Amino acid sequence: MVVQWKRRCDSNHLGHFFVDYMRRRANEICQIDAATGQEETCASVLSRSIRLAQCFRKFGLVPGDTIVIGGKNHLDVHIPFYAAMMNGLPVGGLDPAHKCNELKHLFTLIKPKIAFCEYQMFEEYKNAIQELNISTNIVTFGGGENSLVKFMEDHRASQREDEFQVATFNTDEVYCWLVGTSGSTGQQKIVALTHPHLFQMTEFYSYKEPKNGERKTALNSSTLLWITGCFNALLMPINHVKLQSSAPVTTEHIIDIINKYKPGGTLCTPTALAPILHHEKHCDLTCFDVIKTGGTKVHKELLANLKARMRPDAVIQQGYGLSETGGLVMEQRPEDPIESVGTLDPKYEAKLISPETGKEILEPNVTGELIVRGPTMACYYNDPEETKNVFTEDGYLKTGDLFYKDEHGYYYFVERLKMLLKYKSYQVIPPEVEEVILKHPGVADVCVTGVPHRDDGEHVVACVVRRPGHRVTANDIKELVAKHLSSFKHLHGGVVFMDALPTTVSGKVARIEVKKLALTAHKE
Incomplete structure (x- = not known):
């Protein structure tokens, strides 16, 4: 089936789109859980999604009411997502491991009517809701009196599915x-x-119909926390079987999945690809027709090693986009320079701005901050002030990313201007980790930074100044972070104790200097 995006009429939305192609594929496999071997047809997925959509209506939800989903990649996790699309319910994707403090912040912004989570995380969700004193119904994947099955039984609709x-x-x-x-x-x-x-952003994320008509699997390693998880849930079943796993996503497990199911396509970050290439267990990558990657700098060495392991006719495709743009703004074609992220999508306008002078850079091969504007620019939900801060007066988004453009119009990602750290495919915000560490009575000051890691991108490091007379240890700091934050924010790079943090002339912590010190300092 060829999807003609521009022919979609204005009265249709993603709910219509989902129902249309699921009916066309009714007797074919829609999704597989590689951890259990379970398979489900498009007809079954559509039927369960419609029944849940009916339950949402009986529960009292109307277009514009919000839900959140924090589940692992089992066969149930996308059913609320599809049901929400059909009912006009905004969906917020959460990390399955989000804890109470993280949930409280997100719930304050999203104000969900229903929160879906794993059974094991029920108490975290319950505590967050109680502390905020909001009316949010919890539905769990798995057992318990709040299970998805129980919710559907309690709100069973009299209307027939057809x-x-x-x-x-x-x-x-x-x-x-x-x-x-x-x-x-x-x-x-x-x-x-x-x-x-x-x-408008579906082209890069969709997987073309195989030339021989064979419907291969496509590997989805993203949870609904990521915008890629959203696109994968919607677009993979069009021409491929959505292959995912409810088990922890270790490198060895991904290798086993690839070797067994031979997926034809996937979309993942370079930090997910690197450990596969370096692992002692061989991974047969010749099954892939296309591997799409982005989200951070893709090094030339990785691209060369990846290409050598794939078929000569297979494609490695880079792209660049942000959540604020609704997805991709640059896309690499097969003939483009291997290290570039391609050229700017014609729908967008972009400029490179000097961080030092604030002026536009017009010369080729000079690095500056990318600002971009176009038809799919998004706002920050329930936060007009932050929306205003991130856009220029003439409507350009300040990306916080450094690029240069060559004389042929190809863009090259250099580094992040923002202070975000990148652990695997996760973004780590240093102030969030610092806030937790500063709760310890033995900590006077802290700066969180990152040190490079071959496979994971960066490992988070805490540079800590002890309070006089306190004997706080590195293990104390690590345990505190582990207790309050998700695993990707843990201090995998260790703790560095300092007498004082270096500062700039204006009295601010000199984060660049801290990062340099962390590279060579003793880490506990």
Whole structure:
């Protein structure tokens, strides 16, 4: 089936799109859980999604009401997502391991009517809701009295599935996806995307129909926390079987999945690819027709090693985009320079701005901050002030990323201007970790930075100044972070104790200097 995006009429939205192609593929496999070997047809996925959409309506949800989903990649996790698309309910994707403090911040912004989570995380969600004193219903994946099965039994609709009508609403006003990002202050923000946003950004994320007509698997390693997880859930089943796993995503497990199921395509970060190439267990990458990658700098060595392991006719495709743009703004073609992220999508305008002077850079091969504007720019949900801060007066988004452009118009990613750290495919906001560490009575000051790691991108390091007379240890700091924050924010790089943090002439912590010191300092 060839999807003609530009032929979608304005009255249709992602809910119509989902129902249409699932009916066309009714008897074919839609998704596989590689951890259990379970398979599910498109007809079954559509039936369960419609029944849950009916339950949402009986529960009292109307277009514009929000839900959040924090689940592992089992066969149930996308059912609430599909049901929400059909009803015009904005969906916020959460990390399955988010804890109470993290949930409280996100719930304050999103204000969900229903929160879906793993059974084991019920108490974290319950505590967050109680501390905020909000009315949010918890539905768990797995057992318990709050299970998804119980929710559907309690709100069973009398309407037959074949009588179900997809909701109608203004697609320019009703959001479909609420995805977390950093914001200019370092505090996590929620980017709000409409149905037209996602319709316009589907080309890079969709996987073309195989030339021989064979419907291969496509590997989805993203949870609904990421915008890629949203696109994968919607687009993979069009021409491929969505292959994912409810088990912990270790490198060895991914290698086993690839060797067994032979996926034809995937979308993942370079930090996910590097450990596969370096692992002692061989991974047969000749099955891939295309591997799409981005999200951080892709080094030439990795690209060369990856290409050598794939078929000569296979494609490695880089792209660059942000949650705030609704997805991709640059896309690499096979003939483009291997280290570039391609050229700017014609829908967008972009400039490179000197961080020192604030003036536009017009010369080739000179690095500056990328600012971009176009038709899919998104706002921060329930935060007009932060939305205003991140855009220029003439409507350009300040990306916080450094690029240069060569004389042929190809863009090259250099580094992040922002202070974000990148652990695997996760963004770590240093002030969030610092805030937790500063709660310890033995800590006078702290600066969180990162040290390079071959496979993981960066490992988080805490540079700590002890309070006089206190004997706080590195293990004390690590345990404190582990107790309050998700695993990707843990101090994998260790703790460095300092007498004082270096500062700039204005009295601020000199983060660049701290990073240099952390590279060579003794880490406990």
